[in-house]
Amino acid sequence: MKDEDIKIGCINPECADYQIIGKNNTAIRRIVGKNKILMLKCNTCGKEFSERNGTPLFRLKTSPSKIEEVLNHIGEGCSIRVTERLTGVNRNTIMNITKKVGDHCKKIHDKYVKDIEAGEVQFDEKWAFVGKKDKNNVKEDKKKAHNGIM
Numbered sequence: 001m002k003d004e005d006i007k008i009g010c011i012n013p014e015c016a017d018y019q020i021i022g023k024n025n026t027a028i029r030r031i032v033g034k035n036k037i038l039m040l041k042c043n044t045c046g047k048e049f050s051e052r053n054g055t056p057l058f059r060l061k062t063s064p065s066k067i068e069e070v071l072n073h074i075g076e077g078c079s080i081r082v083t084e085r086l087t088g089v090n091r092n093t094i095m096n097i098t099k100k101v102g103d104h105c106k107k108i109h110d111k112y113v114k115d116i117e118a119g120e121v122q123f124d125e126k127w128a129f130v131g132k133k134d135k136n137n138v139k140e141d142k143k144k145a146h147n148g149i150m
């Protein structure tokens, strides 16, 4: 790994080189963990930070490929427990990953999707079964549904 490969600028908002990439102002300080995460240091202000800072991967020990696998299963509608069985990732970790990535996506959405005047909106290819199949309906449910309660 060379310093030219660094894709993140200084994270200190008070630094003269804040978020500037390619100026050779950041250097690799050390590599940590089994995922070989780069710890960087800004040569201008001296601030140390992780290459994952500001990403949903920050402070996650799960490998990026495993995180991708988890998100693919969740995105296809698998439950937390099914995803746990298929990927071997603990359910608490799955929920943590889903929350972090979801919050990150919301931030990106709120930052870039603004003032859109849509004449028509389509939402395709995602559906879910809501309710009960008739064979699972008991008499009371049918009565409530008939009265418009369900």
Ligand SMILES: [Zn+2]
Pocket: 010, 011, 012, 015, 016, 017, 018, 042, 043, 044, 045, 046, 047
């Ligand atoms: Zn700096």
